Amino acid sequence: MKRTNDIKLMKFKLKTLLASLLTCILTACSTSFEKLLFATVDHPQEPTKRGYVIKDVSFENAGDGIRINGELTYPTDKNIIASVVLISGHEAGKPPATKDDIITGHKYFLTLSHLLTERGYAVLRYDNRGVGKSGGDYKHATDWEFAADAAAALTWLQTKSGLPKTKTGFIGHSQGGIKAVLAAKWATPDFIVSLAGIGAEPLEQALIRQNQDIMRAKGAKASEIERVGKELADLFRIVKTAKNVTSARERIKDYAVSAGMKSESDIKKIQNLFATPWWQTALQMDFNTLLKAHNGPILALFGSQDLLVSATANHHPTKALLTNVQSKVKTFDGLNHLFQTALAGKGPDEYWQIETTIEPAVIDEIDHWIRGL
Structure with a gap:
């Protein structure tokens, strides 16, 4: 029937x-x-020299034995404000993400990790399962598997990285924001930053x-x-x-x-x-229930010119769902899904034309919020 x-x-x-x-x-x-x-567009924020510690690392998702490979960066003096795991928004069905998370020519996570590490953060980013040097099957994975990998990354950062004990959390871009909330089932983040992540909207x-x-x-x-x-x-x-x-x-x-x-x-x-x-x-996921059930602090950031994740549809409903008093929702005027200043407001077709990978004001907001926790 x-x-x-x-x-x-x-x-x-x-x-x-x-x-x-x-x-x-x-x-x-x-x-x-x-x-x-x-390749014809310069990306001035993309690092050419990195004046901090850079380590190739690997960790295991104990749930299915998959080994994930990534890169850890942190200040030379180990005077670390907080340690973060970056979670990409790519999912099975899209081109897979390496640790640099390349989007229309922008090495999004390489740039984000560089900007954060220069401010005193330890940053772990990694190749998605089945991609680059990481094991596992990318094509048939669900967000639960991706989230479990992120949880394994955070647990490794907290217990085996050898870094000083400090606040640890997730920064997820797009669908990575939801993966961060899912990952809290297996890990204990002190905070979550959701960059242009779908909030209350199904x-x-x-x-x-x-x-x-x-x-x-x-x-x-x-x-x-x-x-x-x-x-x-x-x-x-x-x-x-x-x-x-x-x-x-x-x-x-x-x-x-x-x-x-x-x-x-x-x-x-x-x-x-x-x-x-x-x-x-x-x-089949209920994003509303997931967000409401998470009792840790969440910083949810949106861009008013984002045509992929609407700030109008998500800002206020997301704010209503967050239960922790330290949670915050902010929409940046004029920014798109990558948190670049939009040109004509035509979405993904513009990303590659813009030299800036992520506006400094967004890094300022993330930094200020985490320091205040």
Whole structure:
């Protein structure tokens, strides 16, 4: 009966849907031509010389025995304000993240770790499981596995790094903010910093709005924007309610065929994008409950020009969910998802054109808040 209902769903146009999905959901994906463009832009914040201790390290996720490789940086004098683990927003289905977390040419985590270490922080960043020198399976991982890796990183930092005892916590970018909250199931962070992380807004709503906002910024017709929203809602419902990944693949194929899609390769693109353990798990998560249940201090930062995670949709609802008196929510005017000063407000297409990787005011806010805990 369920599959019959899927066939009755609104028909979609492959080109419109894929163009939107690959632009917005896979924002970290870059063509060879784009990578050449990225190389033409200077990134003055990216370090060329690093005047502090740099160590290659590894730690084990004891839950499944996966060994994760990363880099630890800290001041030479070991006069450390706090120690932090950086958690990327990449998830299975997106291009995987190494410890540098490269986004449209910006080495986001390398730059962030450098700016923090220069201010007196110890920073641990690492290759995602199944990426670079880290073991494990990236493609089939869910946010629970990614969060467990982050928890293992924090535990190692607290117990085996050899650093002085001080405050320790997570800094997560985008989906990394939610992973940080999940990781608190296995670790004990003194604080969490969420950079442009989805807060109170359900994931499917956030992604539909994200795609529609970016299409609108690019001048798409209202009818196309509405259609893509409905198509995404249909696909999310199929994945969310399917018994397993195999069932999701079958139902997505039925949906595509009923809409007149004949190319097997095109159908597989949709299946491979959505019918994954990560999507099934993520769409079933209740972010509201997760945030409300966490009783530690959280700093949630947003950008008013972020087309991926809306400050309007998340600022006040997130603030209402945070229970710790030291928690804080702040929206930076004019900044995008990477906390750069936006240009024309067209989202991911602009990131590579901007020399700044992350505005200094954001680092100031993080530093000031952590010092005040």
